[in-house]
Amino acid sequence: MVAIVTGASRGIGRAIALDLAAAGFGVGLLARNGERLAQVAAEIRAAGGECAVATADVTDAGGAADAVTHLEGALGPTTLLVNNAGRIDAEVPLWEADVEQWRAVIETNLIGSFHVSRAVVPGMVARGAGRVVELASGAGARDTVVTSAYTDSKAALLRQVGHLHEAGFDLGLRAFGLAPGVVVTDMTSSMRQHEGRTDFTPVERTCEMIRAIATGELDAFSGCYLRVTYDSPASLRARLEKGALPPSARRLLIAPWGSDDPHGDGFTPVR
Template identity: 55%
Template sequence: MADPAPARTALVTGASRGIGRAVALGLAAAGLDVAPLARDVARLDDVAAAVRAAGRHAVVLAADVTDADAVRAAVEQAETELGGVDLLVDAAGVIDAEVPAWEADPDEWWRTVEVDVRGPFLLAHALVPRMLARGGGRVVHLASGASSHEMPGSSAYNVAKTALVRLGAHLHDAGHARGLRVFEVAPGSVATDMTASMPMHAGRTEWTPVERTVDVVTAIARGELDACSGWFVRVTADTPTSLRALAPGAPANARRLRVLPAGAGDPLTEELTGR
């Protein structure tokens, strides 16, 4: 099936602050109408005002991404007022304490998984069928280095961001033939309220500019990176230009999570690398 048309509209979760806000405003500057979603209505109103100042339509969606009924209602509102949502950007996220799993607070641990995994699942569950009915659309998950590597602390975040990449791979495999394009975009270490609260970043002076994430998501919205659907993208190294150059020669399982063989004599080598 042909790639979907460039996105005209976007729903961005976690849009009241940080990376989500920057992405929402960047998409508006690129000519998209935007539905920013978060729980903080006052902050959302500020984002919506900035979207409108850029000459685009904004739909404020006040919802908790872990609440299935609230997500369904928000998607229905966005679809109605925007005439359909072409791009979903899942930027809402939280992180748990930087302690070993056995020292973690169980409620905080599970809340992290709910926001970071249940939220994107509920958005996809409500929105992807509508995209497919129109011939396709695009989904961007805000992934992380925690999606691909182990962490000594914040085990819920580590689990959740890894699971998010698996969810994205599933959506790509199940929906690609019907026009769905899915991307796992890791923004690097960006100066936000969340990273400011994290001990691991105490004293950090070098941050990844949020504009790098905005550039990649904007290129995705335009359809420029559809050949990279299913990929894990890290903006500290990847740009729209470099990704377009990589895509033509990439293997079918490029940028996917895989278990590596334990050497040339590993009896699982073929099974691990052949699918």
């Protein structure tokens, strides 16, 4: 089993990489900061795990593709891709946003994810199996008053999850949007909206969910938005015991204003 984790040099990505390595995955570590990646790799190897390192900026399509080629050359074909690399913009409304910063957030969170997926997914499809996890956010599932680039990009990732599911399900591909809650990281610690916050979500919940996804036990939730603050592998298994999910469950939709409104009704996914 081989996993590639982007943004693996710190925060949630680092925790995911360490956890997957401890679970027996060969882990491809991808991030911009080579020094920090080397530290994560040293931790994994000291614990007896297997990993490979590639330094790249996911916003560079060629660099991302080269990184994937290097990691798969060292570890073997990717069975799990965790698109975690991301950044956030200033906590201001759209009309006060810095143009270059706004663009950079979209390029990292959304286009960067596309670049890595575009490099990894063809191999998964050719082999008839593979799982992609997009680190989404609760902010992408609702309207907010600040950080418009971040929320726009995270909403788009949920739509990308749906696309991968619809286009790839019959080819063996499974895709998941996973919101990690508010985890203590450098990013959240710098945000005004989290000043004084005490109810952080343990990163271990995200790691547990990704491990469950990697084993295939949550494949019934492919295409769906999962949020570890409220969901767990156990709660999702319990939900499946109640019967099949409604076709539109946990999908990004437009809610109709009533029974006479066609928008949001008649959702007919491939699976």
